[in-house]
Amino acid sequence: SAVISQKPSRDICQRGTSLTIQCQVDSQVTMMFWYRQQPGQSLTLIATANQGSEATYESGFVIDKFPISRPNLTFSTLTVSNMSPEDSSIYLCSVVLTGNTIYFGEGSWLTVV
């Protein structure tokens, strides 16, 4: 497996502000993803973070709201912009390792007030 570190692990944010979440992996990985888990819900894919190019977003998610960076093969950031209480969720970084095994970080638990 890999060590996947997310920061912050938890935060309380004011509505209208933006927060950037970091994901650091202890080894180079080809594919990284960002998921959202709303309270009481399953996980939903936000986007695929592409190294050196723009992220690929799923239906219902847009770059203006969730800008993503991936400057190298071990690091990515997700920004949640202009937050509202509906953005209160767990945001999870995921990576694909050798053999297609897919692992998750511990998540960033955001509460918007």
Next chain:
Amino acid sequence: GESVGLHLPTLSVQEGDNSIINCAYSNSASDYFIWYKQESGKGPQFIIDIRSNMDKRQGQRVTVLLNKTVKHLSLQIAATQPGDSAVYFCAEVAVGTGRRALTFGSGTRLQVQP
């Protein structure tokens, strides 16, 4: 920590019993399946995976069964322990299409009674 899966279906078992958690998937192109365990306040933890060229795979105390005909996946946990209490998610992906992003099931909460 905060809870996830507050409104999920719940399976309640006695400690020491075997647990079976079921999952239906919809994409016929899915060829790789994973079960995750999510404890309160934590991210999903990989349990076991199976590829579509198999119908059964065993791990330590866990077995995954795949029935492609009816698009059904199950996770069996032997001798369930209190530490197994968590929300369990199945996930699928069509690796053969080049995709690696997962589609998750809705989850099942497992409660182990001592």
